[in-house]
Amino acid sequence: MAEVTEDASFSGEDWYGDELADRHFVRCTFRDVDMTELSSRNAVFEECVFGNVKFNASRHADSAFLRCQFLRCNLFEAEFTGCKLTGSVFEQCTLRPLRVTGGDWSFVNLSDADLRGVTFSGVRMREADLTSALCDGATISAVDLSGAHLTRAKFNRCDLRGSDLTAVQPNEVEFRDAVIDATQALVIAQALGLRIG
Structure with a gap:
């Protein structure tokens, strides 16, 4: 069973190098969180907001970011493999060099x-x-x-x-x-x- 976190707010936290497996976040807000070199597998973020979050060199496999908002986030050298990002929106984000292999990015706003x-x-x-x-x-x-x-x-x-x-x-x-x-x-x-x- 995935651990579910709903309507939580995370601000200024250090998640550097963390491993997220089988976690489920719903309507959560992440602001100024350092997710550099974080890895996720089978994690789900649903209707979450990421503001000024560092995803540098993070690795995501078989995870989902559904209808999420990414505002002024840094995804330098981030990798997504087999991930689902349907309906997510990226605004004023640093997206290069980004690598995406497989998965579903339908209805994504870039x-x-x-x-x-x-x-x-x-x-x-x-x-x-x-x-x-x-x-x-x-x-x-x-x-x-x-x-x-x-x-x-x-x-x-x-x-x-x-x-x-x-x-x-x-x-x-x-x-x-x-x-x-x-x-x-x-x-x-x-x-x-x-x-x-």
């Missing part, structure tokens, strides 16, 4: 985020909000971006191979020197109104 050089691999990001996101030099491979909001996003020099680009409107995004595969090239050509002979 609008205006600086995602240069980050890695998203095999992630579900259906209807994610990447409006005006700066993703230059990122690896966004085998990612489900169907229905994603991509207006004014920049994907210059990105590795986009294997990702679902059906939501891309070529006249609304930048992707100079991005790497795509043949199937994606057909999708982009069709979006441009071209006919393949």
Whole structure:
């Protein structure tokens, strides 16, 4: 049984290097908490607020951050493997270099985020909000971006191979020197109104 903590507030605490396993936090608030090098496994954070929290070099596996708010948090070198972040919002956060492998980031709000050089691999990001996101030099491979909001996003020099680009409107995004595969090239050509002979 997971230990459940509800409606609690944590402020200025030192969780450096802690290990969170099978913990469940509901509607909790974390402010100025140091979670540097923290590791979580099968932990769940539901409708929690993280304000100015340090996630530097933290590692998260098979954990969930559902409908959470991340405000001015630092995720430098953080890693998420098989995690679920559906409906979470990131505002004014430091997100690079971030590494995400697998999991579900659908409906996540990353609008205006600086995602240069980050890695998203095999992630579900259906209807994610990447409006005006700066993703230059990122690896966004085998990612489900169907229905994603991509207006004014920049994907210059990105590795986009294997990702679902059906939501891309070529006249609304930048992707100079991005790497795509043949199937994606057909999708982009069709979006441009071209006919393949």
